[in-house]
Amino acid sequence: MSIKEQFNINRDISFYKKKFWRYYFYLMGGIFATFLFASWGLLGSMPSFEELENPNSNLATEIISSDGVVIGKFYNENRTAIKYKDLPKNLVNALIATEDERFYEHSGIDGRRTLGAVIKVGTDGGASTLTQQLAKQLFHGEGSHFILFRMIQKVKEWIIAVRLERQYTKDEIIAMYFNVYDFNNYAIGIRSAAKTYFGKEPKELTTDESAILVGMFKNSALYNPVRNPQGVKNRRNVVLAQMAKANIISQNEKERLQKLPIKLKFELQTHKSGIATYFREYLREFMKQWVKDNKKPDGSDYDIYRDGLKIYTTIDSRMQTYAEEAVQMHLKNLQEEFNTEQSKNENAPFIKLTEAETEKLMMKARKNSERWRILKENGKSDSEILASFNKKTKMSVFTWDGERDTVMTPNDSIRYYKSFLQTGMMAMEPQSGHVKAWVGGINYKHFQYDHVAQGARQVGSTFKPFVYATAIEQLNMSPCDSIIDSPFTIPKGRHNVTETWTPSNSNGEYRGMVTLKKALALSINTVSAKLIDKVGPDAVIELTKKLGVNSDIPSQPSIALGAVEITVQDMVAAYSTFANQGVYVKPQVIDRIEDKNGVLLYKPVTEQHDVLNKDIAYAVIKLLEGVTESGSGARLRTEGGGHGYNRVTGYPYAFRNPIAGKTGTTQNQSDGWFVGMVPNLAAGVWVGNEDRSAHFKGITYGQGATAALPIWAIFMKKCYGDETLEVSREPFERPANLQIKVDCYQAVRDTTSTDENENVPVEEEQNTDEFEI
Template identity: 45%
Template structure:
């Protein structure tokens, strides 16, 4: 008998075999899911980018009309519009002024489907990915325009560059919505920088061919389109052979796409590139650009504060702000005139000396060291960066930059057009004397004149606040002030002027004993060295900090002779403390900022800090009056016809005569001047010509005589320094009662004398700069 299991098997139908799955359906599902996810991901990326989630996007107002703007005005304290913050201007053309060949060449080379897409061409992107750019890039004309308008400089960081690319895509689509194809092409040609100051195709036509855009021939139009790819590498003024090769590539594309026939194409490629170079005369950017450099930074900070407080964004270059500044237009003009007047004569003396210098304009360095200085300067130039960005090797760049080209160079009689290599032009400009001047009201902190350099077009470096140079003996007043405050010294206190040694630091002295007033007047180094040893380095640094010096000050005794690098801005602000009865006010240039509707954005208030009692401040004024009346500044002041005037000042000269300083105070004005060269290896050989009294003081004297002569300024040479109440004699005990005000607290003389910092331990040997020998070495009878 069969079991139930056997009966079931025999009686039932055989079960169908299960078919094995091929997996096609699963893969189809995965592909669709992946495709959908990709589309959704791209859409999400676009949305996130457009909403600014990946970084700030241009606002709609800019997109709707990126060329419309209202410049912000700079208005002086005497109501004169000194200048404006405005965007770079070009000489724009309309679409009808673009020759058809130029438009066809652009479309053929850069975006053959320009008329068909809406800002992004997926087919071009896929082709660029597949062939690695060998058959054209993936960027449309609209994307390239977006890059010109809003990206400016592509990031070197790959992730950031991807984000920039996404933004360009979003902006390209937005531009396509707002403009016609003709307007986009026109904007692109008007915005592109063809180098050599040729911003836009109309300027480029004038620079390269001395004609208007609508007069361009087919080969000339194709050359400009080739430059869109690489304006430096494909530049006909740099490499005609390469420029022609790339131009002919554009012409071939035009022929292949049917824009021109074979005979026209053949004639065009047979035509050599013949340029008619006419450099655009640069708009003269005078000394005002220096204070605008500082001013822009300040305004930007205030606008950020305003945005944080109100949520309202303002653009310095578009929103028509009114910036009221403390500068006086007359004094600014006098300062610029004084600098030019003196430096013109100084330059002639220096040039005459350089005729005997085989390694001009450098002294005490080798030719190879001089070449390194020039190479470093070249590497900071825009031309070097353009060639480097084009993938050219350094050796080739240097060789290229040693070839003579037409260029403009600085001269004291105006710009000169010459044939000179960029390499030689760097050497030439290194011999030009540089200077900086700042003048302010000690009682208010208002900056009345700011001349950061001699010519912004050629020397884009501000010597008032941006630059910091070794200050030499102009640092000594901080040492003297600390000694008077902390050690009960007076102008009549005598100090040894014998040679002084500390570790491996040796300071030459003249011998004998000198009262402090004479020691400062004659700028005696040995006395300053002893004073800082007595009062302590920390005390001097603390006082300089309270007086507004923020630059690095080495913690060693050599600072007494001026080994620190400090800006004119800091030094003039600090000296003003003495004229402001011991109170420091941070120098400022902005009074008030208003928007286009007159609404106040920022009103600047004085920031006053009590540093020292007025007795000590006035004592320092009397000490520095000795510098002007019979010390290191007296001879030059007399030669300039200045005598019988209350002037407190200090000259400064540094190692090898590399820096010349003079800071002079009159009751209503503190003014500091520095003169030197870009490189410290450039200087006068002799201290007779290179000292501060000869290099910097004359600018101060010329400036002040012009100021005194202008009766509208109400600054008189007869004005006297105000004496503290009850003042009798600067040689009396100034501490009367044992109290003094310094650094935010009163202390007794006993507390001061018992302080460890008064008798500070001598610095270790390795902290001493044995090369420091900054001095105003002059004869006592000068």
């Protein structure tokens, strides 16, 4: 080779070296500039230091029972944060073994994974570390699928991952990773996922359950346990194999777990599912007002769907469950009796309505329906909308055995739903006002009207104790005083009576001289009328208002028989006053509210005031005990069986402890009531149809003792069966130096007496003091 040729070769080499290094520096400079510009936010928004410190994870507000159970949530995304210490070890190990086995060795970016990402030109391919995946989910989502934008996204991922590693510990990063992932079916975050798919807290997950949830990180839509059980099983087994490969579990353990079937306890965590649905909706309305009255330190509003508040309620999840089970057990059977009776009614479920009256009621229901609202918004005329109610439509309807798919006209569906017996039930502690159970209806998804706080219904004879309490206070009477049960008339003009009023007893009988205790036990109408005539309706109304009843009550003597509409909530609170020695305590549903960091935001102050002195309150309790000893509530003492025994009326309750209570039945059996108390728990139950024109024809099933009392009894049997609840079996506290005579000698059993037409035995009490009106 000549010198000239060698020179040319050297010159070319030098040229290409310079060119290589120039491009190399251009490349490095470009990469450096890309990272620099990305960190400055010039290539798209980047999280600030404050955002890294407090990433916006859209936390659900939790509703927590008094016994520490999460009974519901308010959320846009069903996500509840969980700390690393609450994650089971097998869950963490499964994640690391499957998604990032070198997690504890890198600082957010894994060189090997990075090289793989470069080779695969912008596709994930399992390349991202857990920290990078967290960065993607927290701050910039999936982004574009174009290669250039995907590369920019990867750069941003790296930068955020490094910042996360500097800002948080490894354990905190794992906890955040579990908290932000969307597991489908409204389950965002591991806590929601564990609850939705297995009905558990994360710390209770078994190894195979942990493997199922970790397997979903690959693609939760594809590996959905509900829709793709075989694919989920295959993916779970891959996770278990990775755990065995990492020596987290043994080969034998892997093989054993891989053979297990997929067992779910699936329940969607929605606003309309779970327990205490009616209560949670009531609470939502309360919180809407609360956020208006309570601001954040910076003056902005709290968001109950995003701020992760914790609402600690007074509801006891055990009592709530028992209350809902009691409703299910009794009303399912009672509904069958109602349906059997209605099968012979051509205008079912309405009774004694004319064609015009029926159509008026149906039209009101149509116009209140969602169908009417939607069609009206779409510009349909009234005639077009009415025509649609006669067209058969596919729909899913409520039954006591679960939802059923069927085809019927919307008009038929209106009648179908109006045929269902409804209920309202509430239980509370008389001393604290803490509401322990709240059942507003039979199924919130299909019947959203709350019969505890919204629905005021006629209370019938459950109003009579207010009349008796007024008489004891103003006339210095006692439960043992006697009064004549005889025909009685209040003339026109007295007590605002517009027409002469002559109340009659339910069975048309008059018993002569009876004690007040017997009169209330038998719910004798003439005695209640005589008492209110003596004290005046206004005095009774005044006392009732002091007992917390918010309803408008007409100043008429007829209120003595219960021609008053009152909510279950107000009735239970009023009766509780007697059990609390005459002190009214307003029902309270919230213990406290905290923010997501546990800072106290709200602690309600108990509202209470004196209504009656202890002696009078105790005297009313003794009157109400008479109802369950020898009146319409005496079936609480039965062993079961005997004449007339059936699944609706003959439960073997066999209570032996003191119980104060009162049944109530309104005209035509449209409303059945029972309010019952033991010293530390009061509960009230109403049963009836949505429309008062739909009801049982007779009193056998329509009376309060049959319709409502069994729900109370089943609930209390379940509460007594749970010793952890410590529901009282003891007598009500007797005031020291009691000045009112309450111990009435019981001597003669009157087996022919009835209360509200109920065939139950009653005790004849010997008259000790006479008080004639």
